[in-house]
Amino acid sequence: MIIAERKPIGRILQMIAPFKKVAVIGCRGCVAICSAGGDREVETVAAALRLARKREGRPLETVEDTFVRQCDPEYLTPLEELRKEVEAVVSLACGVGVNLAADLYPDLKIYPGVDTSFYGANPSLGEWEEKCRGCGDCIIDFTGGLCPIARCAKNLLNGPCGGSQGGRCEIRPEVACVWHQIYERLKARGEVEKLTQIWPAKNWIPAGHGGPRERVRPDLQFNNNSKK
Amino acid sequence: MSGWKIAILCCHYTNEATAEDVADIPAQIEIRRFPCSGRIEVADILRAFENDAEAVLVAGCERGSCHNRSGSLRAEKRVEAARKILEEIGMEPERVQMAFIPRLDTGAFVAAAKDTFEKLLEISPKGETTS
Numbered sequence: 615m616i617i618a619e620r621k622p623i624g625r626i627l628q629m630i631a632p633f634k635k636v637a638v639i640g641c642r643g644c645v646a647i648c649s650a651g652g653d654r655e656v657e658t659v660a661a662a663l664r665l666a667r668k669r670e671g672r673p674l675e676t677v678e679d680t681f682v683r684q685c686d687p688e689y690l691t692p693l694e695e696l697r698k699e700v701e702a703v704v705s706l707a708c709g710v711g712v713n714l715a716a717d718l719y720p721d722l723k724i725y726p727g728v729d730t731s732f733y734g735a736n737p738s739l740g741e742w743e744e745k746c747r748g749c750g751d752c753i754i755d756f757t758g759g760l761c762p763i764a765r766c767a768k769n770l771l772n773g774p775c776g777g778s779q780g781g782r783c784e785i786r787p788e789v790a791c792v793w794h795q796i797y798e799r800l801k802a803r804g805e806v807e808k809l810t811q812i813w814p815a816k817n818w819i820p821a822g823h824g825g826p827r828e829r830v831r832p833d834l835q836f837n838n839n840s841k842k
Numbered sequence: 843m844s845g846w847k848i849a850i851l852c853c854h855y856t857n858e859a860t861a862e863d864v865a866d867i868p869a870q871i872e873i874r875r876f877p878c879s880g881r882i883e884v885a886d887i888l889r890a891f892e893n894d895a896e897a898v899l900v901a902g903c904e905r906g907s908c909h910n911r912s913g914s915l916r917a918e919k920r921v922e923a924a925r926k927i928l929e930e931i932g933m934e935p936e937r938v939q940m941a942f943i944p945r946l947d948t949g950a951f952v953a954a955a956k957d958t959f960e961k962l963l964e965i966s967p968k969g970e971t972t973s
Binding site for chain 2: 623624664666
């Protein structure tokens, strides 16, 4: 999922300083799962903004809502009505949601309430770890399912750097050396010979060399009424 | 009575104290009960300040004695999160206090409320309010 983290309240207050009534909008997708932008976080951020503004002597009125998703146009349609009711919107969705809303509603003043951080997993409650960098040319078939681009501090593609000790990363010893893990994993799977193969040079073009990346499925494009 | 207002957000099972038990504290005390202190959200704490409380006491069961095992430990973490937000908006984090109270011990409950009031006196000795 996409992992995000709440921006400092002071930063959000700067964004909405001119306004008296704003909507704080969460998303029940990834940011709800990673506890950055779901219903509870909407309540918390809205309460914090109101409290801060009350102390400044400039009360703020908030409208709170959480959409099913903010990365699909159909789920953003409530903004059509909401934008008539408020002066601005603080979105707790990831950057994808804020971008799409800004694309669809050019006159809407929408501001990000979270920093979009990484693609990660939730290995245990309250913890999220980066697992993928979205480089567009997945090589984890060579590496036992573990991504050295996302999980090696030096993004190495040809084995450990030589600085790791005892299976720990030299940059952050609390993190496992992913190349050590790759070796152990491939050995356990009986695939360690994969490390002896010469890989083709990694293709970095899909990583975003030419601006925003797109994916098209022509068979799904019929009856497409989305605004674009 | 001073113009201070203290909100106590409390686990229903921790204590049955009433406004009479805390009547000696020279502040307006508002007690709000929850099914478990683990159910108290950061937003509940912030809303108490929004509703003119100068300090908030979150009271949960003693560590290890929570009806729901970890409710009061969760509440403690929420108090930390609320303190961080208060700091971010320029309020003293000490305005939120956490107390672990032995079950049904009204004396300990009242003592925690008094401690919260004394902490408030240190923070705003002249009765400066948050709003």
